[in-house]
Amino acid sequence: MPVLLLLLLVLLNGCSSALPVQPSYTLPADGTVLSSHIARQAELHAKGLSGVRLLPNSTDAFTARAELARQAQSSLDLQYYIVQDGLSTRTLLKEVLAAADRGVRVRILLDDTTADGQDTLIATLAAHPNISVRLFNPLHLGRMNGVTRSLGRFLNLSQQHRRMHNKLWMADGKVGIVGGRNIGDEYFDAEPQLNFTDLDLLTVGPVAKDLAGSFDEYWNSALSLPIKTFVWTLPSRRDLAQRRRALDRSLVDAQAADPELYQRLTHYQRTPQLLNWLDDLIWVPAIAMWDAPAKVLASDMPGPELLLATRLSQEIEAVQHELMLVSAYFVPTQRGADYLAERAESGVSIQLLTNSLEATDVPAVHGGYAPYRHELLASGVKLYELRRQPEQKVAFSLTGDSESSLHTKAAIMDRQKVFIGSFNFDPRSMLWNTEVGVLVDSKVLAERVRQLTLEGMSPALSYDVRLERDETGEERLVWWTERDGKRYRLYHEPGGVWRRFNAWIARTVGLERML
CATH class of the missing domain: 3.30.870.10 (Endonuclease Chain A)
Known part of the structure; x- marks a missing residue:
């Protein structure tokens, strides 16, 4: 019997029940930069193969996400367990908002863990006409404050124990990043006290199409509910505009406070890498x-x-x-x-x-x-x-x-x-x-x-x-x-x-x- 199924069996026995940012590249008349590059590369390889590239370096992993948001022309689908505030997150958020400004449909699916105390803030993002946000397996009881949320969890420990741990960043349904990184400074070497060692994979071709299908499966699940379900008053576009001004000010402040980190994270704006990476993929069978x-x-x-x-x-x-x-x-x-x-x-x-x-x-x-x-x-x-x-x-x-x-x-x-x-x-x-x-x-x-x-x-x-063995032979x-x-x-x-x-x-x- 396979090892992981064996583990499942033994566990069962022990269980009780702003202004838009313009694209860096000139778009061809016959489609997007992403689509044209991928199609051109796919023609050079056997049908059914997928293009992949490792992203072991934290800066490259950040750059790939930022450039995919900047290059997306039809859709951005983001699925994450944890999204932490920080310079890297705010930089990515600005790119996501800019994509929505130019007409890209943005869907953000978050595990409910990320929404702790953030319902109104998240709903403000969804005030953009091109951005939709849903929460997976959300807690319905006691979302008002920390005390009531703790009580709500206590009353439904079984549900709270089950979380959406997926991490997926998809652009135009054609290019995806999958791996271990959540969104936050500690995942992109932008947090001075802690950096997580991690690994992602950039994907195109059939495997990316299947990953996009996995997102749709979660997005359309009855377990995924719109963020507006959990706020008393829906934020307005004016609220969103105010938040965007605050976002822009925070990025200006961050540039002044730590120019070296800011320059590293925004290097992609001056020297894009994504198209080079797409031209240098390994084309292999992938599932x-x-x-x-x-x-x-x-x-x-x-x-x-x-x-x-x-x-x-x-x-x-x-x-x-x-x-x-x-x-x-x-x-x-x-x-x-x-x-x-x-x-x-x-x-x-x-x-x-x-x-x-x-x-x-x-x-x-x-x-x-x-x-x-x-x-x-x-x-x-x-x-x-x-x-x-x-x-x-x-x-x-x-x-x-x-x-x-x-x-x-x-x-x-x-x-x-x-x-x-x-x-x-x-x-x-x-x-x-x-x-x-x-x-x-x-x-x-x-x-x-x-x-x-x-x-x-x-x-x-x-x-x-x-x-x-020690001196006693043990x-x-x-x-x-x-x-x-x-x-x-x-x-x-x-x-x-x-x-x-x-x-x-x-x-x-x-x-x-x-x-």
Whole structure:
């Protein structure tokens, strides 16, 4: 039985019930720049292949989104779990508004988590005649303030536990960005205190068309409700104009406060990159995968036909030689750990890169992972845990340039196939949240992601977790790493007291199936 389905079964056993910005390029008479470039490239490749490009660098990932908004001529479809305020978000918002000004239909689908206390602000955006906003699986009770929202969640914990974790940015239904990044400064190396290590994929062709179809499926779901449903008085166009003036002032202030960051984020306005990237795609077989929106309606375990995990597990089961997993949050459960151990003992090379306790942004999740390390290591699975990187900038493009936490979700299978998306290898992604991703069949792309992963596993960036015998002969965990070019090992898990406490609580009270 495939590994992810095995995990689902074991979890089931344990569960209870402004002025418009003008386009940078001159549009051809016969269509948009995007359409003409994509059509021209597609003609050079076999029918049915899709064009893809990795976006491991945070600035490139931001630039791709901004330029797609700037180049869109018919539609922009944006689907996100989290949208955080910040310079990067405001810059993207200005481009989205400019697209709407020139007649682009903009649809924004947000998980209800993002709407906490922001209903009126979000509804103001929807006051634009070309912008529609919907919330997925929204809380209906107590949206007035923090206290009432908490009470509403308490009264409906089952619904609140199920979220739309998808991340998708689509332009004209032809070009899409899928991966692990939400919208916020920490995802684009614009937050000085924290930068998430992440990975996106730029897509065109059949796979992008399918991703656009996945957006439509969510947008048309009965679980997606217009933002106007949740405000007493609808904001007017005058309200929107006032907000846009405030947005423009904030961008001017940001330029004065941090000109270096502002210049980096807006470099695309002076030196566009998107068309070059579209001319340099890898054209390969690719499959879009996503959970059905109805997944969140299941009272217990969702049916296999609703799950991205069902298809992905078949690919993992087919691995014969090497499996590399990159997951910000890795909670295998006992059945999953047993499966990985069995595959490793049978000769499959299995390597995992996840967060160390000191680097994770959710220490409680570490409590669902840590108990399985001994068993996995003893069977031959290799474990690497990303270190906290507060002191120096690093060249590794899969990580950020400041204190970083791993947020990437990827799997490389037999150096031939690679999966990139929003899916973590944990019960939450498998059972509770909805997810989206792309499976690419390409030795070239798989090797690129593999090399990025190996760089992330290097001693300068990650702990190499091993089992070693102490003076009494007992096996214990040690963390090998490198500092100033010298290798050394730690005998106690790196991480502060508060992080240890959070992980301990998760283990003690049995939160594993909820993580």
